[in-house]
Amino acid sequence: MSDKSKLFNLLAHGHYASSFEPEHDEEVYDPKKEALVRSMLTEIGEDPDREGLRRTPLRVAKAMDFLTSGYTLSAEDIIKGAVFEEEVKEMVIVRDIEFYSMCEHHMLPFFGHAHVGYLPNGRVVGLSKVARVVDVFARRLQVQERLTNQVADALMEHLDAHGVAVVMEASHTCMMMRGVQKQSSTTVSSAMRGAFQDDPRTRSEFMAFIKN
Numbered sequence: 203m204s205d206k207s208k209l210f211n212l213l214a215h216g217h218y219a220s221s222f223e224p225e226h227d228e229e230v231y232d233p234k235k236e237a238l239v240r241s242m243l244t245e246i247g248e249d250p251d252r253e254g255l256r257r258t259p260l261r262v263a264k265a266m267d268f269l270t271s272g273y274t275l276s277a278e279d280i281i282k283g284a285v286f287e288e289e290v291k292e293m294v295i296v297r298d299i300e301f302y303s304m305c306e307h308h309m310l311p312f313f314g315h316a317h318v319g320y321l322p323n324g325r326v327v328g329l330s331k332v333a334r335v336v337d338v339f340a341r342r343l344q345v346q347e348r349l350t351n352q353v354a355d356a357l358m359e360h361l362d363a364h365g366v367a368v369v370m371e372a373s374h375t376c377m378m379m380r381g382v383q384k385q386s387s388t389t390v391s392s393a394m395r396g397a398f399q400d401d402p403r404t405r406s407e408f409m410a411f412i413k414n
């Protein structure tokens with residue numbers, strides 16, 4: 203423990219609490235990622251050793267791991283862990299599921315809402331799992347269209363549904379903060395499978411539900 207830490211602990215706690223460390227300079231989370239972030243900071247003309255940036259490589263490494271945690275998750279496991287036999291014949295819709303993803307071109311966030319519907323085939327899935335499946339694919343480097351398709355295909359395959367519909371609406375910060383700099387434009391993508399693709403009335407019913 204440094205002399206400064208000892209003094210801090212003495213003032214704060216009246217003793218040298220060895221478990222309490224006001225400074226965490228030595229904490230290492232992922233040396234390779236942290237070294238990359240440190241280089242990036244240097245390359246953009248920053249001083250990675252100034253106080254505000256000292257723990258930034260570690261924070262960025264942790265944030266990147268969270269934002270790309272979808273690579274380590276399986277939509278199949280999530281869906282199959284909460285499928286229930288249920289004779290439901292009507293469409294089920296989970297709408298306005300917030301999501302945050304990162305575009306693979308600029309590694310900048312895009313975010314918005316997903317609307318997911320399916321026509322059960324004797325089985326329903328726990329509702330939270332629909333939102334979890336969105337996150338499994340959103341927490342990766344993505345393009346919005348692929349993300350939309352992956353959510354639809356995973357549900358179609360593992361739920362054995364009569365049909366699945368996914369509509370995603372998103373704002374892309376790579377189009378807002380830089381590049382073309384359009385603040386208000388949003389992108390809508392859709393993926394229709396089974397009955398939602400084959401039957402215009404089924405598709406219209408879904409579209410009407412998500413508009414309200």
Ligand SMILES: Nc1nc2c(ncn2[C@@H]2O[C@H](COP(=O)(O)OP(=O)(O)OP(=O)(O)O)[C@@H](O)[C@H]2O)c(=O)[nH]1
Pocket residue numbers: 305306307344345346347374376377380381382
């Ligand atoms: N289709 C699709 N395009 C995306 C998505 N996210 C980002 N893009 C686009 O990917 C394209 C990459 O184009 P490039 O010309 O290689 O990159 P750039 O020079 O940075 O382009 P600008 O953004 O126009 O400055 C851009 O048009 C982005 O708007 C996405 O989710 N789907």
Ligand SMILES: [Zn+2]
Pocket residue numbers: 305306307308309310374376377
């Ligand atoms: Zn982008």
